[in-house]
Structures are given as C-alpha cells and as structure tokens.
Amino acid sequence: MSEEIKANVTMDLKGLACPLPVVRVSQQVKKMKIGEILEAETTDPGAHADFPAWAKSTGNEIVKIDKGASSTKFYIKKLK
C-alpha cells in the first residue's frame, strides 16, 4: 500500500539559493496549523542537508522526500 501524502500548502522554491529556501519554509510553517503538511519544491542542492537540519532544530518532521530529475519535493509536517 503506497502512502498518499496530501499537502495543505505547496511552495515553489525553485531557483532560490541559500539561505532563502529554509527562510521561506520557516516563514510558511509559522503560519500553518499543527499537523498540517507543507510541500516545498527546491532546486538548491544544499537543501538535502539543510531541510532535515532545520526540521530537527525546530522540532518539525520531514515525512517524505521526492527526488526528481531537476528538483526535490520535501513534505514537512508541522509538529510545533
């Protein structure tokens, strides 16, 4: 059974460079409710290290990572 993750909000962060992907995600997550999921699509190679580090530090969870050919979608669940 494949788990279907439904995002409450989607963000297009393609083309943005460090530190903007993490900054924009943090600003968006602040506006969301606990338990909601944010889908953030980025082309920043640094995001693979940065998004998990951000989630760990802020107490949120990355529930799924979808790696595409040119971009990656991170599904972030707001826990705090």
Add this chain to the structure above:
Amino acid sequence: MDTDKILKELQQDVAGLKESSQNKLSMVVFSGDMDKLLASFIIASGAAAMGMDVVMFFTFWGTPALRDKKKKAGGKDIFGKMFGVMLPKGPSKVKLSKMHMAGAGTAMMKYLMKKKNVSSLEDMIALAGELGVRIYICELSMGLMGFSHDEMIDYPGLEFVGVAKFLEEAGASRIQLFI
C-alpha cells in the same frame, strides 16, 4: 539524605543553565568586506529561520557598510570628512576581501550572484530586518570615524550601543561569532 534539598539545588542549576545559554546567536561584524558581510547575513537569517534569536554587533570596518548612500550628514570635522570619503558608503559599495582587482573582481562577483540567484547584500539586510534580526552599532566606532546616526540605514530597531550591551547578549547566547 535530604533528597528534597538536592532536587531543589538541581532545579536551580538547570534554571541557571537555561538562563545562561539561550537559543541565541550573537555576532560581532568587524569586517567591512563584502564576502564576510554576506556570510554574516546568510548565517544570521539562517539562524533566525532555525528559530534562534539573532543579534549582530557592527564595529570598526563593519560600521560604514551600514551607511545609507542617499543620506547626507553635515557638520563633520576634517577627519570625519576623510573617513566619510575613504570608507564605503553603504552595502552596495563594499569590496571583496580577495580578488577585488580594482573593482573588476567585485563587479564579476555581483554579476555571478545575480546570475545564480544569490541575494545581494542589500537584499540580505532587508531580509534580516523582516526576520527580526537585531542590529546594534558600536557607538565608539561611530564617534571615531565621525559618522552620525542620521547617515545610517533605516533598519527596524537599529540601536547604537557600547561593549557592555554586546557582552550581555553574548553571555546569554549559545553561539558567538566574530567575523
């Protein structure tokens, strides 16, 4: 053994530790080089995104980088005028620490940053303001170089302080950086 007493002592110790090490980053920005300023603001805005309280202290060569090129300040003595002319007037005028090459290197870096969608120093300062990063400017540097408060950039909550203010903030910070 008096466990209640021990528990109370431990609770006090924990409270003291929490007080002395807040989730805060204090940075001294001493450098006026474009690359180091850019790195400072990237770290500051990243830390703010991580939920940290962020304080930046601008001193010495970092100070002129926060001048507003559109603002004019009169009433300066000869030394003030000299510093005013010789030091960069604001974030758009600062130079690379390496490979400046009489302006060609810095211009090339700015071109590349634009091409690769890396934010300019001006944009990073605006972003820091949006994220609630606090900026303090060293009053001593201001006086020494003859800068007036009126010629500095408009930044939310910008303050002019002395070393004690920095030490108070740094003492309660988990991370302190000198750039």
